[in-house]
Amino acid sequence: MLMPKPDEAVLAKRGEIIAALREIVPGEGVIAEEDEMRVYESDGLSAYRQMPMIVVLPETTEQVAEILRYCHAEEVKVVPRGAGTSLSGGALPLADAVLLGLGKFNRILDVDFENRAVVTQPGVTNLGITHAVQDQGFYYAPDPSSQIACSIGGNIAENSGGVHCLKYGLTTNNVLGIEFVTIEGEVIRIGGKHLDAEGYDLLGLMTGSEGLLGVVTEVTVRILRKPATARALLVGFASSEAAGTCVAEIIGAGVIPGGMEMMDNPAINAAEDFVGTGYPRDAAALLIVELDGPEVEVDYLIGRVREIAEANGATSLRVSESEDERNAFWAGRKSAFPAVGRISPDYMCMDGTIPRKMLPEILRRMSSLSEKHGLRVANVFHAGDGNLHPLILFDANQPGELETAEAFGGDILKACVELGGVLTGEHGVGIEKRDLMGEMFTEVDLDQQQRVKCAFDAKGLLNPGKVFPKLHRCAELGRMVVHQGKMPFPDIPRF
Amino acid sequence: MASTFQPTDDSQVLDAVTWALAEVAPLEIVGRGSKRGLGRNFQADHSLDLSGLSGINFYEPEELILSAKPATPMAEIEAALAERGQMLAFEPMDMRPILGMGAGEGSIGGVFACNLSGPRRVKSGAARDHLLGFNAVSGRAEAFKSGGRVVKNVTGYDLSKLITGSHGTLAVMTELTFKVLPAPEKTYTVLVSGLDGAAATRAMAAAMNSAHEVAGAAFLPAALAGRSDVSYVQGAGSSITALRLEGFGPSVEQRCRELREELAEFGALEELHSHNSIRFWTEIRDATCLTAPADRLIWRLSVPPTAGHQVLATLSESLGAKGFLDWSGGLVWLSLPPSGDAAHEPVRASIAPHGGHATLVRASADTRASVPVFQPQPAPLAALSARVKDSFDPKRILNPGRMVAGS
Known part of the structure; x- marks a missing residue:
C-alpha cells in the first residue's frame, strides 16, 4: 500500500513542531519518544504499521483548535484517532504527520431523558453511552462488534453499523448533532437536541467522512427505550439458496427483524468447535433471526418467521424460550472471528455489501475464487442488509500468502460491485479499499468527492492518503473547461 | 429571452447545464412545481423543467428499494408502494394545501430536494435517512453519481445526505434510489383531551419514552382541533394530544391498551382507529389546520422536544400566533398575522435560548426576497456552506439564491 511521500521539510523541523505543540498542550499530552509512540503505530487493521511523527493528546476543544491552526499555518499533516479500532486503516499514522488522539475527551456531558438525547465527548466508548442510560431502560442503538472499545467519535468518522442496523x-x-474543528481551527456546531440540521446537511456529510473533513470534539446522539423483549430463531438450511430465499421472504412479508445473521458451513463448524452451543454441523447455511419489541408482537412474528422458514425447507429450527437460550444462539455468531482464528494462523475480514437477492450468487463466486486462489474462506453475513464479512484464511508466515489473500479479498469486493453492491458496508475505505474505489466510481465521481474535501481542507492536510486513490491539488480540481458557443442542444424542447 | 428547457433524458439535462454554465445563465430547477413557492424568492434567467424525466426505474419490494426519475409524481410512487403493502416511512408532507397550489403535484425529486419529513420522523427518520444513492449533473456540467442501492454503504462521502435538503442548489438529480419499508397493518391513535402545552409535552415524552414504539406524537390546541375533519377531534371542544401506534394487529391492540393505562393520569382518553387515525395524521403532516386564511404567514420551527410548547406559548402571546406541535413537541407549526418582515426577528429570538431552526414556509414573494427564509448561520458555518456550494456549482447557476442570498 503506497502512502504519500513524507515531506522532508516537515520532518526537518520536527523539534520545532514538538516545542510548539508543548506550548499548546502542556505536560504529558505531547508524545515524541519512539517507545511511547509504538502503541499508536497501527489501528485495528494491524497488517499495516507506521510510526507517527508526533502524538498529541489534547483535552479541550480550544487545544484542538490551536493545534489545527498551528498545523494549518505550518502545513503539517494531521491524522485524527479515536480508539484506534478501525478495520480499514483509517487511523494509520503517516511518517510526517501529527497523530491527534481524542482519548482524553472521555466524559459524558449531559443525559437528557426527556429529549431522548445524550451529549458526550467523542472519546467515550459506544457501549459507555448505553451504560450511562441503561438504568432508566434506554440504550444507544448502533452496536458495532467493537462497541466495548470503539469511541463514539470514531463511530461518526466511520458511520459504524452493527447487528441491529437493519431495524435501527x-x-x-x-446522531443529532456535533461540534467539530476545521483544519483552519474554526469551531463549528451543527444540530443539537432538535431534529434535522438547517442548511446543507453537513452533519450527514461529516458522518462517515473518515477523518478527512474535520475533528469531532462533541457529539449529541439519540437514545432509545430498550425493546420490551427479544427472541431469536436458529434455522438450518440444506443450501444457501434456501436460506437466501427465506431472508427475502421474511422481509417481503413486512417483517423487519432486529437482527438477521447468516453463517456458512465452514463458519458454523468453526463456531461449534469453539463454543459448542448446538449449531447444526451439517447445515449448508444457518440463520439467526432475532425479533424484538413488545412481547405480543414478538410472539406473533416468531410464528410468521417460523412458517416462512418451514416453507423454505428448513432442516432444523429452534426458537429461544429464555434469555439464556437466546444468548446461546448468538454465542457462536459472536465468537465467529476468534473461532476462525483457531482454525487458521491468520485471517482477513472483508466487508462488502450486495443486494440481498445476490447472496447465493456471491457465495458461488466466492467458492470458485477460493479454488482459484487456493485459500479457504468462511462467511458470516448481516443477511438482513446484505452486508458480508468473508473471512479469508491464510498464513502470513508462508511467503506470498498475505498477497494472495489481499488479491482474493480484492476479487470478492469487485464481485460485490459487479452484483450491484458496494466495496464497504461498515468498515470504511481507509487505506484498505482505497485503490479499489475506481471499481465503483468514475474519475468524475471521485473528483467531485475530492472537491467537497477541498471545501473543508484546501491544503489537503487532514488524513491524506486515505479513501482516495489519487491525491489532487484543490486548484487543479477547481479548474473548469467551459464549452463556449452556440446552444448545444437543439433537441431539447423549449418554450 | 427567458426560456424553459424540457429535457427528456439525462444527456439533455447535461446539455442544458453545459450551456447555462458557458453563458453563466442561472437556471431555476423545477420538478413538478408544487414547491416552487418554498424557499427564497430569487431571479433565474431560465427554467430547467424536469417533468420529462418521470417514471419508476425499478422497484424491488423484497430488497426494500425503489429507484425513480426526479419528476415522478408522488401519487405514482405511493400507488406502486401501496400495491405491495409498502410505504415511504418518512411520511413526506404534501405542501400543496398550505402553499395554495392548485395545479401540479409533488415529485419525488422535490421531496428529497426539500428533505420533507412528516410525523413519523420521530421514529423512522427523515427523508435524508432514506436516500441511498443518486445520479446528478453538477453546476460544473458534469454527470456524477454517489451512493448505491444498498442500505449498508460507507464507500466514499455520503453525498446523498448533502443533496437531500439542498433545494436544487448543488446539482440536478436525474435518478434517485431510496429505501422503502413495509406499511403497518394497523394504525391506532390514542387521544388525550384537555391538556395545556406543558402537560401535553410531558404526556408525549412519557409515551415516546415507553416501550410501545410510538410512531407519532402531536398536540393541537383547542382552537385548531376544531378545524379537523375527524369528527371526534373536531367536536372535542378542548385541546387534543395524539399518540400513534402502528404495526401488526395484535401488537397494536395490546400496546394501545397498555399506553392508555400509562396515560390515564393525564386526562380523558379516546381512540381513533384505522380510517380516522390515518386521516388525522395526514392533517398533521400537511398542517391543514393552518391553511386558511391564506394571507397568514406560516413558519416551521425545529427545536428540542421539551422547548416547543414554550416557544408556542411565547409567540402566541406576543405575536398572536396560532400553532400546533408535532414530533413530540420538537416541531412547531405557526401561523402569524401578515407583516412585511414576517416577524422573523422575534420568531428566531424565541428559539435562540433552546437551539434549533426556523423556516419561513409561507409568505409573499416580496417577503421571501427580503427576509431570510432559512435559519441564518454563524459566519464560519455560512462560509463553509458557501464553499460546499462552490465545490458543486462554482458559477452559481443552479437555483442561486434559493437558500441563501447571493449563493
Missing part, C-alpha cells in the same frame, strides 16, 4: 439504522441515523 447506522450511526448517521442516530
Whole structure:
C-alpha cells in the first residue's frame, strides 16, 4: 500500500513542531519518544504499521483548535484517532504527520431523558453511552462488534453499523448533532437536541467522512427505550439458496427483524468447535433471526418467521424460550472471528455489501475464487442488509500468502460491485479499499468527492492518503473547461 | 429571452447545464412545481423543467428499494408502494394545501430536494435517512453519481445526505434510489383531551419514552382541533394530544391498551382507529389546520422536544400566533398575522435560548426576497456552506439564491 511521500521539510523541523505543540498542550499530552509512540503505530487493521511523527493528546476543544491552526499555518499533516479500532486503516499514522488522539475527551456531558438525547465527548466508548442510560431502560442503538472499545467519535468518522442496523439504522441515523474543528481551527456546531440540521446537511456529510473533513470534539446522539423483549430463531438450511430465499421472504412479508445473521458451513463448524452451543454441523447455511419489541408482537412474528422458514425447507429450527437460550444462539455468531482464528494462523475480514437477492450468487463466486486462489474462506453475513464479512484464511508466515489473500479479498469486493453492491458496508475505505474505489466510481465521481474535501481542507492536510486513490491539488480540481458557443442542444424542447 | 428547457433524458439535462454554465445563465430547477413557492424568492434567467424525466426505474419490494426519475409524481410512487403493502416511512408532507397550489403535484425529486419529513420522523427518520444513492449533473456540467442501492454503504462521502435538503442548489438529480419499508397493518391513535402545552409535552415524552414504539406524537390546541375533519377531534371542544401506534394487529391492540393505562393520569382518553387515525395524521403532516386564511404567514420551527410548547406559548402571546406541535413537541407549526418582515426577528429570538431552526414556509414573494427564509448561520458555518456550494456549482447557476442570498 503506497502512502504519500513524507515531506522532508516537515520532518526537518520536527523539534520545532514538538516545542510548539508543548506550548499548546502542556505536560504529558505531547508524545515524541519512539517507545511511547509504538502503541499508536497501527489501528485495528494491524497488517499495516507506521510510526507517527508526533502524538498529541489534547483535552479541550480550544487545544484542538490551536493545534489545527498551528498545523494549518505550518502545513503539517494531521491524522485524527479515536480508539484506534478501525478495520480499514483509517487511523494509520503517516511518517510526517501529527497523530491527534481524542482519548482524553472521555466524559459524558449531559443525559437528557426527556429529549431522548445524550451529549458526550467523542472519546467515550459506544457501549459507555448505553451504560450511562441503561438504568432508566434506554440504550444507544448502533452496536458495532467493537462497541466495548470503539469511541463514539470514531463511530461518526466511520458511520459504524452493527447487528441491529437493519431495524435501527447506522450511526448517521442516530446522531443529532456535533461540534467539530476545521483544519483552519474554526469551531463549528451543527444540530443539537432538535431534529434535522438547517442548511446543507453537513452533519450527514461529516458522518462517515473518515477523518478527512474535520475533528469531532462533541457529539449529541439519540437514545432509545430498550425493546420490551427479544427472541431469536436458529434455522438450518440444506443450501444457501434456501436460506437466501427465506431472508427475502421474511422481509417481503413486512417483517423487519432486529437482527438477521447468516453463517456458512465452514463458519458454523468453526463456531461449534469453539463454543459448542448446538449449531447444526451439517447445515449448508444457518440463520439467526432475532425479533424484538413488545412481547405480543414478538410472539406473533416468531410464528410468521417460523412458517416462512418451514416453507423454505428448513432442516432444523429452534426458537429461544429464555434469555439464556437466546444468548446461546448468538454465542457462536459472536465468537465467529476468534473461532476462525483457531482454525487458521491468520485471517482477513472483508466487508462488502450486495443486494440481498445476490447472496447465493456471491457465495458461488466466492467458492470458485477460493479454488482459484487456493485459500479457504468462511462467511458470516448481516443477511438482513446484505452486508458480508468473508473471512479469508491464510498464513502470513508462508511467503506470498498475505498477497494472495489481499488479491482474493480484492476479487470478492469487485464481485460485490459487479452484483450491484458496494466495496464497504461498515468498515470504511481507509487505506484498505482505497485503490479499489475506481471499481465503483468514475474519475468524475471521485473528483467531485475530492472537491467537497477541498471545501473543508484546501491544503489537503487532514488524513491524506486515505479513501482516495489519487491525491489532487484543490486548484487543479477547481479548474473548469467551459464549452463556449452556440446552444448545444437543439433537441431539447423549449418554450 | 427567458426560456424553459424540457429535457427528456439525462444527456439533455447535461446539455442544458453545459450551456447555462458557458453563458453563466442561472437556471431555476423545477420538478413538478408544487414547491416552487418554498424557499427564497430569487431571479433565474431560465427554467430547467424536469417533468420529462418521470417514471419508476425499478422497484424491488423484497430488497426494500425503489429507484425513480426526479419528476415522478408522488401519487405514482405511493400507488406502486401501496400495491405491495409498502410505504415511504418518512411520511413526506404534501405542501400543496398550505402553499395554495392548485395545479401540479409533488415529485419525488422535490421531496428529497426539500428533505420533507412528516410525523413519523420521530421514529423512522427523515427523508435524508432514506436516500441511498443518486445520479446528478453538477453546476460544473458534469454527470456524477454517489451512493448505491444498498442500505449498508460507507464507500466514499455520503453525498446523498448533502443533496437531500439542498433545494436544487448543488446539482440536478436525474435518478434517485431510496429505501422503502413495509406499511403497518394497523394504525391506532390514542387521544388525550384537555391538556395545556406543558402537560401535553410531558404526556408525549412519557409515551415516546415507553416501550410501545410510538410512531407519532402531536398536540393541537383547542382552537385548531376544531378545524379537523375527524369528527371526534373536531367536536372535542378542548385541546387534543395524539399518540400513534402502528404495526401488526395484535401488537397494536395490546400496546394501545397498555399506553392508555400509562396515560390515564393525564386526562380523558379516546381512540381513533384505522380510517380516522390515518386521516388525522395526514392533517398533521400537511398542517391543514393552518391553511386558511391564506394571507397568514406560516413558519416551521425545529427545536428540542421539551422547548416547543414554550416557544408556542411565547409567540402566541406576543405575536398572536396560532400553532400546533408535532414530533413530540420538537416541531412547531405557526401561523402569524401578515407583516412585511414576517416577524422573523422575534420568531428566531424565541428559539435562540433552546437551539434549533426556523423556516419561513409561507409568505409573499416580496417577503421571501427580503427576509431570510432559512435559519441564518454563524459566519464560519455560512462560509463553509458557501464553499460546499462552490465545490458543486462554482458559477452559481443552479437555483442561486434559493437558500441563501447571493449563493
